[in-house]
Amino acid sequence: MIFDELYSVYYDVAARVLKKLTSCDNINKNDLIELISKYSEAENDGYICEKLLGGSWNLIDRNDNISISHFPVQPLTTLERRWLKTLLNDPRIRLFDIATDGLDNVEPLWTADDYRVFDTSGTSDPWEDQNYINHFKCILRAIKKGLDLEVEWASREGYTCVSVCRPKLLEYALLDDKFRLLAFAGEKEITINVARITRCRTCQSDAYWIEFPADLDADLPDANTRLTSQNQRQQAAKLGGEVSNDNTVTFIIHDIDNAYERVLLDFAVYQKQDLQKLDHKRYKFTLCYDKANFNELIIRLLAYGPKVQVLSPKLVVDKIVEHVKRQAELFRLTGSKL
Amino acid sequence: MSQSSVIEPRSCCMTFNAGIKNLNTVRGYFKEFVIYADKKKSDCNAKSPKTYDNNLRRARSWFGIYNIHEGKTRGVKNYFFSVDCRDIEHNPLYTMYKMHNVNDNTICFYFCLLDIMRDVQRPMTLSEIIEAWWAHIAPLSQSEAMSVIDERTLRNKLKSFEETGILRTQKTGNKYYYSLNNNEIDLESWRDALHFFSETAPLGVVGSYLLDRLNRGDYAEEPRSPEPSAIEMPFSFKHLYIHHALDFEIVEQIFEAIKEHRIIHIKNDKRSHVSSQNILPLKIYLSARGGRQYVLALNCDANKPAMYRMDRIEKITFKSVAKNYNELKKIILEFEKNQWGVSIDHFPMTEHIEMTLQTSTDDLYILQRLEHEKRIGTVIKLSETRYKYVADVYSAHEMMPWIRTFMGYIAELTSSNPIVEQKFNDELKDYFKLYGVNDDI
Numbered sequence: 117m118i119f120d121e122l123y124s125v126y127y128d129v130a131a132r133v134l135k136k137l138t139s140c141d142n143i144n145k146n147d148l149i150e151l152i153s154k155y156s157e158a159e160n161d162g163y164i165c166e167k168l169l170g171g172s173w174n175l176i177d178r179n180d181n182i183s184i185s186h187f188p189v190q191p192l193t194t195l196e197r198r199w200l201k202t203l204l205n206d207p208r209i210r211l212f213d214i215a216t217d218g219l220d221n222v223e224p225l226w227t228a229d230d231y232r233v234f235d236t237s238g239t240s241d242p243w244e245d246q247n248y249i250n251h252f253k254c255i256l257r258a259i260k261k262g263l264d265l266e267v268e269w270a271s272r273e274g275y276t277c278v279s280v281c282r283p284k285l286l287e288y289a290l291l292d293d294k295f296r297l298l299a300f301a302g303e304k305e306i307t308i309n310v311a312r313i314t315r316c317r318t319c320q321s322d323a324y325w326i327e328f329p330a331d332l333d334a335d336l337p338d339a340n341t342r343l344t345s346q347n348q349r350q351q352a353a354k355l356g357g358e359v360s361n362d363n364t365v366t367f368i369i370h371d372i373d374n375a376y377e378r379v380l381l382d383f384a385v386y387q388k389q390d391l392q393k394l395d396h397k398r399y400k401f402t403l404c405y406d407k408a409n410f411n412e413l414i415i416r417l418l419a420y421g422p423k424v425q426v427l428s429p430k431l432v433v434d435k436i437v438e439h440v441k442r443q444a445e446l447f448r449l450t451g452s453k454l
Numbered sequence: 455m456s457q458s459s460v461i462e463p464r465s466c467c468m469t470f471n472a473g474i475k476n477l478n479t480v481r482g483y484f485k486e487f488v489i490y491a492d493k494k495k496s497d498c499n500a501k502s503p504k505t506y507d508n509n510l511r512r513a514r515s516w517f518g519i520y521n522i523h524e525g526k527t528r529g530v531k532n533y534f535f536s537v538d539c540r541d542i543e544h545n546p547l548y549t550m551y552k553m554h555n556v557n558d559n560t561i562c563f564y565f566c567l568l569d570i571m572r573d574v575q576r577p578m579t580l581s582e583i584i585e586a587w588w589a590h591i592a593p594l595s596q597s598e599a600m601s602v603i604d605e606r607t608l609r610n611k612l613k614s615f616e617e618t619g620i621l622r623t624q625k626t627g628n629k630y631y632y633s634l635n636n637n638e639i640d641l642e643s644w645r646d647a648l649h650f651f652s653e654t655a656p657l658g659v660v661g662s663y664l665l666d667r668l669n670r671g672d673y674a675e676e677p678r679s680p681e682p683s684a685i686e687m688p689f690s691f692k693h694l695y696i697h698h699a700l701d702f703e704i705v706e707q708i709f710e711a712i713k714e715h716r717i718i719h720i721k722n723d724k725r726s727h728v729s730s731q732n733i734l735p736l737k738i739y740l741s742a743r744g745g746r747q748y749v750l751a752l753n754c755d756a757n758k759p760a761m762y763r764m765d766r767i768e769k770i771t772f773k774s775v776a777k778n779y780n781e782l783k784k785i786i787l788e789f790e791k792n793q794w795g796v797s798i799d800h801f802p803m804t805e806h807i808e809m810t811l812q813t814s815t816d817d818l819y820i821l822q823r824l825e826h827e828k829r830i831g832t833v834i835k836l837s838e839t840r841y842k843y844v845a846d847v848y849s850a851h852e853m854m855p856w857i858r859t860f861m862g863y864i865a866e867l868t869s870s871n872p873i874v875e876q877k878f879n880d881e882l883k884d885y886f887k888l889y890g891v892n893d894d895i
Contacts (some may be wrong), residue, residue, distance in 0.1 A: 118706045119477055119551055122618060123663045126473070126556040136564060145581070156646035160472045160515075167558070174562040183562070184590065190662075190672050191635045192618030199660040200644065200742055205857040218638030226709045226738075229786075231656060233740045234793065250647035256646060262684030284685075288654065289692040292826075299691070302695055320876070346674040380489050381745045385693055388523065391532075402841045404538065420854040428716040433889070435891045439862035440885040446812060447882070450865045 118357070128166050129155050130175060135187040145169070145180075197222045199248040207243035211252045233290065240293035241311045251316040252286075255297055256381065258318045259283045263398050265299065270309050279306060279326040280319065286310070296442070301326045364389055365413065366402040368425040375423040382416060400427075415440075464670065472512055473555035479549060481700050483509035484534070485765065488535045502790065516549035539694035543687045545653060547699035548662045563611055566590045568634070577624065578629035626783045628629035641668055644677040646688065652689055656709075656738070663702040695745035701764045708749050708764070711735045711772065717754055722762065731755055733762065734776050738784050739796060748796050752782055760787050761796045792830055797849035805850040805871045809843045810836070810859060812865040820863050827856065829866055840865070840878055852873045 121127065129152055136151060137143060148169060153161040171177035177183065194351040202224035203209050204216060241359045242248045268278045281299035287307075288295050295310040302324040369379050376399055380391075392398055403414045414435050417424055426433050446452075474480055483506070510533055523536035524711050549632050570586040571578070577584070584605065586870040612632055615621045632837060645668055652661025668680070711718045712735050722729045733751035734761075742749050747764040774781065792804050813820045821841050831845030850871040857867065857878065866876055885891065 117618075118657060118659065120552055120618065121554040121556050121560065121621075122564070123552055123666075124473070124554045124556060125549075126665055127561060128552070128670065130561060130565065131670055147736055163471045167556075171594065172557075172558050174591045174594050175565055181593045183566055183594055186569055186572045188565055188568045188672055189572065189637070189675050190568065190667070191620045191637050192639060192641075192667070192673065194659055197608055197619065197639070199657060200639070200664070203647065203655060206513065206651070206655065208650070209647065212650075213643065214641035215643040217640065223713075225541060225657065225706075226712070229737070230712050231708060231738045231740070235741050235795065235829070236744050237823075238828070239826045256688055259685060259688040259719075260646075260681070260683040271723055279479050285690045287690045287692060288527050288686055289649070290654065291693045321521045361686050375572050378744065379694075381697075382743070382744055383694055384489050384697060387538040387541075388534055388536045391534065406538075406540075418859045420710070421858050421881040422888050425888045427609045436885075437889050437891060440882065440889065440891060442862035443864060444882060444886075444891075447864070447879075450812075451593075452864075 117134040120193075121430055122193065125156055125160065126164060126167075130168055130173065131190065133168060134175060134182070134184060135293045135353065146339075161359075168398060176399065194222065195225075200228055210243060210249055211256075213253070221241065231293050233293075236290070237292040241295055248311060248313075250279050251313045252295065252310055253320060254316045255283055255286060255310065257285065263318040264324070265314075266317050266319045266321075267297070267299075267308065267313055269312045270314060271312070272345045277327065279319045281306060281326070282324060300324065330345075362427075363405050363407055364402055364418075365405055366400065366427045367417065368394070368421075368427065369399040369401055370423045371397045371399065372423055375420060379424065382419075461755040466801050470884045471555070473553050474512075474550075475555050475890060477550065479513065480509055481559060483859050484513065484547065484550065485697065485700055487533055488700075490534075512553075516553070517546045522666075522874065524720060539696065540690050540692055540698065541693070542653075542684070542694060544662065545696045546658045547692075547696050547700050550699070551659045551662075551702070552666075553884055559607075560611055562591065563587065563608065564615070567615070571634045577633040579629050580612065583612070583632065584608060584691050584713070590879055633658065637674050639673075642680060643672050645680065647778065650689055653689070653694060656705055656740075659699060659702055690710055693742055697745065697765075698740075698747060701747060701767075704764050704767050704770065705738065705747070707772075708735050708738060711770075712737070715771075715776050717773040717776055723766050723768050728768075732773060733760070734779070734782060736783060738764075739793070750786065750798070752785065754866065759789065759798055759801060761880070790830075792845075792847050794829060794845070794847040794849070795852045797847075797852040800848050802848075804846040804848055805869060807843075807845050807850040807853060807869040807871075807874065808866070809864060810861070810866040811860060811863045813839045813863055817863070820860065824860070852875075855864050 131149055132155055133151055133333045136148065149161075149165055152164050152168065156164045164436040167173050169176055169178070176182050197219060201219045201222050203229060204219065205224060255265065257263070263284050264280060266278070266280050267275065271277055279299070279301050281301040283297055283299045286295050287298055295307075297308045297310055297313075299308070300305050304326060306326060377425050379401070382403070383403060388402055390400075391402070392400045414432070417426060417432070418439060419438065425438055487510075513533070513535075517535065523534055533538075550686065566587050569585065569590065570583060574582075574586070575642075587608075612621060616623055616632075619635060621632050622635050623632055625631075637888070644664070648661045648665050648668070652658045652665060655661065656720075668677075671677045707718070710716075715734075716735050717732055719730065719732050722731060732754040735749050735751045736755055737750045738747060739750060739761075748761045748765060749767075750759060750761055752758070753760045755876055789798065789801060811820060811824060815838070820841075822844060824841060828843060828845075830847070831843050834842045834844065845853075846847065850869045851873055854874065857864070857874075858881070867878055869875060
């Protein structure tokens with residue numbers, strides 16, 4: 117079963133402490149308390165200390181006697197093996213150099229017939245293309261080893277672009293089932309569809325650059341405006357940059373046809389800033405968005421029609437109104453309705 | 455172990471145990487914190503204010519570096535999870551699955567058993583295991599508390615370890631012999647795959663359990679050392695709906711029922727009322743756009759297919775095996791022929807819809823989007839800037855959210871369901887009122 121005490125933080129911490137005790141000679145009790153504090157949840161370390169070091173679990177007692185002599189080697193559970201076995205049927209597993217021994221005697225938890233994401237955009241990356249796989253592995257290796265990349269790719273318009281850059285993350289988007297490379301190229305950030313890469317190799321470089329045709333409108337964001345993960349914030353700070361997200365959108369949800377629940381589910385991927393109930397049918401919602409994904413935000417807002425009324429910023433309001441006006445004009449021209 | 459002045463643990467409350475016995479007790483609260491941001495203590499139907507406070511405390515502890523934001527509605531506080539999903543390296547809700555309460559005897563028995571088996575290196579009977587266990591814990595000062603544990607309890611614990619796959623048994627004569635299952639998997643080679651699939655595959659928390667093993671280095675006698683890496687987590691994720699993790703127990707049981715061709719009894723909480731049904735699960739569907747999970751099943755009571763939201767299923771009880779499962783499975787193939795979303799009420803009857811888009815040469819990406827997102831529909835090119843989308847679906851009305859995203863480019867919209875055209879037209883007029891647009895354009 118997926119919820120079982122074997123997977124719990126209690127077993128995890130106990131295993132770490134027992135491993136420490138059985139593999140090191142001169143252990144200070146404070147070291148153990150620090151180990152417990154590091155790996156247990158904030159509220160729980162006192163409880164675990166009492167149970168583990170106090171003797172309730174009969175693994176260590178107050179006189180420092182230990183009931184085991186070897187560090188614990190824990191076999192994988194059937195659930196864990198079956199989950200790994202299931203992944204072998206996922207086409208994306210080819211992106212990773214995994215050893216498949218040891219999974220012959222278990223059944224997968226589910227098959228492709230049992231599960232489906234039904235509303236992706238139909239633009240999946242070519243998981244079986246060997247060039248794609250090679251490029252992916254090259255990028256992954258570069259990210260993990262802190263290497264630079266020389267990468268050539270075809271832009272959406274068909275232009276050839278080249279860059280020497282420092283790759284930071286591989287971003288996966290479920291909606292279109294694609295990977296994108298997020299990288300620093302000097303003072304700019306670049307985002308490249310991995311499927312568009314035509315050439316890729318690791319290198320060591322003193323300078324980063326991007327080369328693309330002059331007539332290509334590549335309005336690239338400045339470095340550190342997109343890479344906003346917690347760790348990347350820290351890394352960006354080391355590079356002298358600062359990451360912030362000042363872009364917010366505020367809108368009213370008119371709770372017709374269960375719009376309130378659907379909006380909150382749909383926008384759960386965004387950082388919420390505020391949500392207030394105005395009356396029994398209206399809610400005011402503020403969330404943060406990324407300028408680079410402005411079009412995606414507009415599409416999500418349009419999907420709700422007039423059940424969502426954007427209040428600010430003016431940029432977003434104007435965009436919605438532009439769509440509405442254009443639609444009304446089109447209907448008048450074609451005589452369709454209105 | 456050397457003694458020196460002992461520091462105190464971080465938490466000041468020595469007796470607080472954040473562990474939980476039953477996920478359902480916290481599932482509802484966490485759904486409120488993660489998805490619905492305006493729920494206050496009084497809205498949560500808490501058994502007591504203390505229950506709400508305890509769960510809020512858990513959320514703050516478990517979400518760690520990610521924020522639980524405090525808001526206010528009419529002077530009353532409400533709490534919600536506030537993070538851009540791309541900032542999340544590991545789903546914080548997975549912590550919930552790692553807080554299963556622990557039985558003092560079981561944890562002791564488990565680690566001692568691993569030690570005993572490693573010492574002896576051969577299959578052992580129950581009595582041999584008990585004798586060895588006593589020898590292990592006897593030197594400890596509080597071992598007398600263990601003397602009340604009887605053989606039957608220990609046999610049950612061994613059985614539960616066997617069910618999880620840690621032990622295997624073989625019967626020789628009238629005796630059972632227990633031994634550990636071997637770890638032949640090179641788990642280190644899976645590290646990057648685990649980072650990826652633990653956040654993208656169903657039941658991803660299992661990937662998190664495996665990463666914990668890697669980080670502990672206790673999955674093999676000689677675990678491979680990890681390659682040095684400049685960064686622990688090389689991936690980030692768009693469209694990561696972390697709340698799916700709240701339903702993993704239900705998903706696990708549904709997959710099991712599908713595998714076994716089993717009818718299940720479900721308790722379905724639809725907010726306005728709770729219903730019970732016998733269903734035969736056939737397939738799970740996930741919406742990447744809306745963040746919802748559904749199960750397509752045969753409603754055995756009404757004898758017709760239906761879709762059920764996973765987040766509303768509270769309890770599952772397994773019933774009998776369906777004899778004609780392979781026949782019934784064909785429903786899926788039939789359903790997917792004209793599937794747009796999850797609407798199935800009119801299945802197998804379909805409604806026709808046609809949408810003609812008109813763009814300019816500057817907006818050709820709209821037509822590209824149409825082509826990518828068409829699903830079971832067909833796109834017909836009428837000219838360089840004019841395309842028609844045609845589809846037969848179970849509910850044309852269900853397509854309205856997608857149709858609206860082409861607002862500004864729809865030259866014509868017709869459907870065998872007259873509500874679709876009328877609704878689009880009415881909504882356009884509502885837009886005028888909302889944004890103060892002059893309708894005399």
